[in-house]
Amino acid sequence: MNVEAEQVRSMVVSFADAWNRHDMEALAGLFAEDAQFVNVVGLWWRGRDEIRGAHEFTHRTLFKLSHLTVADIDVRFPTADIAIARCRWVLDGHVSPEGAALPDRHGILASVVQRDGQQWRIIDSQNTDVIEGVLSRPQ
């Protein structure tokens, strides 16, 4: 694997590492200032500050003791300075708003990553729950 692909893969791993340390400053620092993030229930956050604030809230509550594991990281380079990274993830240790333990949750996270000088930054992420055994789902 070339150096750039390894750098982009490490962004995905760093997202999980920051999540698992519940270090939202580190997590937000992976994103460009004007990045957007859509979470698994379609909350659309615009800018690093919103992304940080939303994750700070959930990591004080629902995700306080949660652990994120990423797998199947797929990286493509439509141009030399832009990558699309997608991975599967499993979340365990999370709780309901009422504090009850919840079963493992599965999803897919896509991120667009752009080279910014010597480093890469996430400029866009969208997250989707994996619901097994269906093609679509009534809401």
Place this chain on the structure above:
Amino acid sequence: MNVEAEQVRSMVVSFADAWNRHDMEALAGLFAEDAQFVNVVGLWWRGRDEIRGAHEFTHRTLFKLSHLTVADIDVRFPTADIAIARCRWVLDGHVSPEGAALPDRHGILASVVQRDGQQWRIIDSQNTDVIEGVLSRPQ
């Protein structure tokens, strides 16, 4: 709005138009041959053929009489030849696997679009349901 932004917006509108004509050849034609698409339940399709095949199946069944409306189209250009387009959508007229009418469904579709000569092609899409009133959701 500049010409390029208008072209990318028209890709998003063309996706909805093809959906509403249930013309999966036209819908698939918006995508690059090696595009990826993750749908609202986390099915991960790789390549235009898989994207077409999956949509052909759902448009013969669940989405046969469905109508997709897009709104709030947001377009950014990280480079001159790459755009990130995101929109909200509402789907009506769809049915359950058992054929029962379902309420309107809401979501957010993100697409990465790349200039390919004189035209633009979608190289990546990820779709997420909007679930109102929650920060997260037990699966």
